[in-house]
Amino acid sequence: MTVLTTAVVLLAVVTALHVLLTFGLVTRIRELQQQVAGMPAKDPDLPRFGQVVAPFSVTDLDGDPISEADLAGPVQVGFFAAGCAPCTTMSDWLAKEPPATRFIALIDGDPAADNTKRLIAKLSPLGRVALIDPEHTSVLAFAITSFPTLLHLDSGVVTASGSRPSHFTGTPLPVA
Structure with missing residues (x-):
């Protein structure tokens, strides 16, 4: 037994x-x-793999236009809000791990505010920077629902997206 x-x-x-x-x-x-499928775990509201960016137009801080035509080839586009703690984390990460390709930062913030100026100063060395508001056509064109959002694009098509640096762990970054 x-x-x-x-x-x-x-x-x-x-x-x-x-x-x-x-x-x-x-x-x-x-x-x-x-x-x-290009979706980071547990964040279904981010733009999806394969999504095509709709037409948009914004002017960068140097007065030059940025549109969907500027998305040819590999490029990273980041959406940030001044005074947003997760945006600070994402921008700190980008400053430590600069993009290997062209970079465009679209910032929601008051140009006269100190937190906006700090964010601009941190992101300007990485690429082009433009100020937007949350209802700007670029937010709709990229289907952005929250800040921060970082997108990897190839010829205007989303290849990866995330709202935290951990979303990009193991993700091959676009290279120019």
Whole structure:
């Protein structure tokens, strides 16, 4: 009887381990499917992989126009709001890990405010910067629902998107 009890307990332990392993594999497969689809995990409101940017026009701080024509080839576009803590985190990350390709920063903020000036000073060395408001056509053209949002684009098509640096872990960055 002791042998039979030991065998049943051993079989129960092996079955429980198998169920846990299967659950872990299913979870990992779902994460990988989201990455292949260009969607960072747990953030379905971001622009999706394959989305084409609609026409828009904005003027950068140097007075030069930026439009969908400027999205030819690989480019990163970031949307930021002055005074937004997650935007500060994202801009700090970008300052430490500069984009390997062209970069465009679109900032919602009052040009006279100190927090806007700090954000501009941090992002200007990375590429072109323009000031926008949340209802600007560029926000609609890129389907932005929250700040910050960072997009990797290739010829105006979204190849990756995220609102936190962790969304880009393991994501190949566009290179010019």
